[in-house]
Amino acid sequence: MSVDSLFRKVGEHAMVIKKVEDKILNIVSIRFISIIVILIITFMCIATEKISQSFIDNVESEIKLELKQKVDIAYNTIAPILKLKREGKITEEEARKNISDIVKRMIYDDTHSDNYIFMSTYDGYYLVQPFEPEKEGTNMWDVRDSNGTYVIQQIIRTAKNSPNGSYISYFCKLPNSSLIEKKLTYVRGIPEINAYIGTGAYINLKYKKLYCLLNMQKIILMIIIAVIIILMVLYTYKLHKVNCSLNSEIKNRLKIEKELKNEKDNIIVQKSRLETLFNYSQDAIVEFDTSGIVLNVNKSFEKTFGYSKEECLRKNIDKLISTEETYNQTKKLTLKIMEEETINIEAIRYKKDKTPINVLVRSIYIKINNNILGVYGIYTDITEIKKYERKLEYMSIYDALTGLHNLNYFNKKINEYENNKLSSVGIIMCDLNGLKLVNDTLGHQYGDILLKNFAYVLKKSVREQDVVARVGGDEFSVILTDINRNQVKKIIKRINSNIEEFNKSLDEKMLRLSVAIGCSILEENKNIEEVIKDADDIMYRNKLINKASSKNQILSVLMAALAEKDFVTLGHTERVANMCMKIADEMGLDEERKSKLILLSEVHDLGKIAISNDILNKEGDLSEKEWSIMKSHTEKGYRIALNSNEISSVADLILKHHERWDGKGYPLGLKKYDIPIECRILAVVDAYDAMTNPRPYNKIKSHEEAIEEIKKCSGTQFDPKVVDIFISIVS
Structure with missing residues (x-):
């Protein structure tokens, strides 16, 4: 179908649609009917509201007038008695009794049932209640209606404030029924006898006629609406028939328009897609x-x-x-x-x-x-x-930290030598001592430096053709080819010599190298796997032999480095140890505890080797983060002590030496006698020495000031018994 023919068809259909639209305009519009419906409903609602409100107002006025008349009649009836009371001829009690007798007989017919005049005193006692005589003489001051209103209190206030009478409303049950209705009451005060009289009526019961009228109006309104709906349905049905023919024409037109639009859009979209794909x-x-x-x-x-x-x-x-x-x-x-x-x-x-x-x-x-x-x-x-592929290839054969070959490359070379049946192959196995201790105390950054330093020394000590690999966390291996036993010994001697030379050149004693070495060489009755195992066994045997000395050597280095931190003054350890011994003697501690106490006084702050100098020597208060780091020195010291035979016996004491008598210490929050006696003694002595000697974070106190501070903290921070002994010694 050509574009011209399509346009002609569109024009023809447009004319048909125009004629149909003209026919529809001649028919009564739905807008007209809608306006009529709205006007009728609006009129009915307004009329209903006006009539209802007028009726309610009239009924309520009649009720009020009727209640007032009954109370006024009652009041006029008892007026002679009140006159006698005012003239002093009778007492208040006699007047109240005579009036009560008269009011009790004032019963009248009401819409729902018999009604009555009630009477109560200003302090809430029922005097007349004909339908509930058992309540007469009862104080009803705290009686509340269903909404929580104190009814009697409100009636009394109204009677007092309006002696000539006033209205009040509240909710209560209908007589002989559980239904709750609104009740309108008229009360009038009798100040001569401190009482009031009144009567009431249920308002809603008076509105029954109005409700009937409203229901009738609703029925009429629903009938009118139903008629309107029927008319609307008939109109809609008629309009539907017209729309059916119109929709058929519209569908044909839309179909033709869509064919024409698609034909153009397909060309544009296809071209746009190709250009977008190509250009972007x-x-x-x-x-x-x-x-x-x-x-x-x-x-x-x-x-x-x-x-x-x-x-x-x-x-x-x-x-x-x-x-x-x-x-x-x-x-x-x-x-x-x-x-x-x-x-x-x-x-x-x-x-x-x-x-x-x-x-x-x-x-x-x-x-x-x-x-x-x-x-x-x-x-x-x-x-x-x-x-990235080249980087992955590098990472697959090299250790990222040290730059040496890794275990994967080591195993690959071993398999190559095994397959090629090489006869002169030697293996050196090395284990770096103290790596875990350095990691736990100084942090992994120092452990990494230790590993890099040893990798440098090991690579420097072997030949260029030898394969040097890091095969574990602290384990290194060297594959030696074209080698004999004497040459292997020379290389091991060179490794040890270079380690010693490196240690001498170090400024930081904490990073001294200590290594266990084992070696083996391929012989006729062995394979390479057995050579590796022999070298590994020899290395571990050497490690066990030198284990204590290597750990103690590292510990000595750490203690020396701790002294260089300069966070304690000269003689601190000796002063604390001497005073601790005096207190221990006074308390009668056994020799084992005394020995531990002396050792604890020397190494209790060992964990501070892993704390930054910036924190240790900071003047003024530490931040929350810095204080958290500072408190960790007890746990770090505990881990260091566990790794040394010399001081492992006081590891637990190092962990607990900052606990407080009141349980607010750290790291475990122990209190009182759960804290070891050695720690309780050290806490007092160390605090006194810190206050009376220079420290970056506080000013020096006099002996008297320090003693006063320790007394103040007795029973909270310190063991009171230890404080008393300490004061008796220093005094």
Whole structure:
């Protein structure tokens, strides 16, 4: 169907629709009917509201007048008695009794049942209650209605405030019923006898006529609405028949319009998709003809290869992205593209400045009616992927921390030597002592430095052709080829010599190297796996022999480094130890506890070796984070002590030496006698020495000031008994 014929059909259908619309306009509109309905409903609602309100107002006025009349009649009846009371001829009690007798007889008919005049005193006692005589003489001051209102209190206030009478409303049950209704009451005070009289009526019962009228109006309104709905349904049915024919015409028109629009949109969309795909692809795309002449390039091609679009057009693609040396190879691939429908291959191509880049080359034919008009060449830059692959390859055989070969490479070389049946192979196994202790106390950054330092010394000590590998956390291995037993001994001697030389050159004593070494050499009756096992066994045997000395050596280094931190003054340890011994003697501690106490006084702050000097020597208060770090020195000291035979016996005391008598210490929150006696003694002595000697974080106190501070903390921070003994000694 041509575009002209489509437009003619659209015009014809438009005329038909116009005629149908004219017919509809001649019919009574739904707007007119809707307005009539709204007006009728509005009128009915307003009329109902007006009539109802008028009736309610009239009924309520009649009720009020009726109640007032009854109370006024009652009041006039008892007026002579009140006159006698005012003249003093009778007492208040006699007047109240005479009036009560008269009021009790004042019963009258009401809409719901018999009603009455009630009477009560100002202090809440019922005097007259004909229908509930058992309540007469009862105080009803705290009686509340269903809404929580204190009814009697409110009636009394009204009677007092309006002696000539006033109205009050509240909620209560209907007589002989559980229903709760609103009750309107008229009361009048009788101040001569401190009492009041009144009567009431249920308002809603008076409105029954109104409710009947309202119901009638509702029924009439519903009938009117039903009639209107019927008319609307009839109108809608009639309109529906007209719309059916109109919808049929509209559908035909929409179908024709859609065909025309789709025909145009398909061409635009297809072109837009191809342009978007070409121009905004992340891959570099070039379009060239069968001769390799460039017809178009996208932005990614310009960015990847460094050419502008103008520099590429009408140029040979192979000359653009190759060098003179690689041109022939590139040309062969282009010819292969012409022969095969698609290719997918990795290659190296060159930018405008002849910088090589790794690319993934793909191609797609441009074919119409089985004729190849050209090719799309797609180049994905994979240079970063290749770099990452090389990095992964490096990581697969090298240790990231030390730069030595790793266990994977070590095993690979062992398998190679095993398969090649090499006869002269030696193995050296090394284990770095104290790594765990350094990690636990100083932190893993120091442990890493220790590993790097040893890797440097080990690599320096062996030959260039030897394979040096880190095969575990603190374990290193060396594979020696073309070697004999004497040469192996010389290399081990060189390793030890270089370690000793390195340790002497170190400024930081904490990073001294201590290594256990084992070696073995391949013999006729052994395989390489057995050689590795022998070297490993020898290394561990040496480690066990030297275990105590190596750990104590490291501990000595740590104690020396602690002294260099300069956070305690000269003589601190001796002063604390001497005073601790005096208190221990006074308390009668046994020799074992005394020995532990002396050792504790020397090493209790060992964990501070792992605390920054900035925190230890900070003047003023520590921040919350700094205080948290400072408190960790007890746990660090505990771990150090466990790793040394010399002081392992006081590891638990080091952990607990900052606990407080009141349980607010750290790290365990122990209190009173759960804290070891050695720690309780040290706490007092150490605090006194800290207050009376220079420290970065406080001013020196006099002897008297320090004693006063310790007395103040007795029973909270310190054991009171230890404080008393300490004060008796220093005084």
